[in-house]
Ligand code: B16
């Protein structure tokens with residue numbers, strides 16, 4: 001354990017490291033329109049941190065079309081959404097890292113604390129490569145091996161285990177309600193970006209993620 005008593009910091013990807021959460025929304029909206037279903041940004045909040053197939057189910061339920069398709073048809077639709085999403089990813093460059101994130105990562109590293117990634121996205125590696133951040137993480141949980149998406153704690157517990165860190169002395173950073181629930185269920189300290197009920201520390205935007213303030217809040221709480 002380092003001098004702050006913090007054993008690891010684990011980040012969500014979409015919406016925390018970069019704004020791919022918006023690309024996911026645009027890609028789902030495109031698919032939903034193809035199916036004659038309307039979704040808006042408020043509905044999209046429910047998709048954040050939720051796996052591809054679970055997101056599709058929520059959209060079909062929204063359009064009352066949950067019983068209209070076979071599994072093979074649903075897999076084709078999820079694949080089509082992913083193609084829309086991957087088209088958006090072609091635009092991604094290192095300048096798309098959200099404000100304050102590079103500074104935060106540098107400050108955590110300067111304290112000798114390992115950094116993990118807990119993204120349920122199967123495109124996480126592509127996104128990190130496009131942002132040139134692939135070497136910044138000491139452990140990246142493999143979304144393909146995760147059985148339960150957020151709000152289940154599995155992915156955060158997997159990241160802590162991969163870093164050799166006790167979740168009770170680790171911090172998770174999230175932008176989604178399902179993600180905050182996952183962090184809390186794992187026993188970690190939850191930092192929320194956005195109006196997120198249940199966060200131990202809440203900021204309105206990534207540029208407010210200041211390492212000294214996060215450490216102080218963690219120390220007060222634990
Ligand atoms: P993919 P996170 C999540 O990533 C997204 O928030 C969610 O919107 C998306 O459906 C999910 O990944 C699966 O992504 O379709 O790329 O496998 O927030 O856990 O980083």
Ligand code: MG
Pocket residue numbers: 012013014015016021048049174175176179
């Ligand atoms: Mg997210």
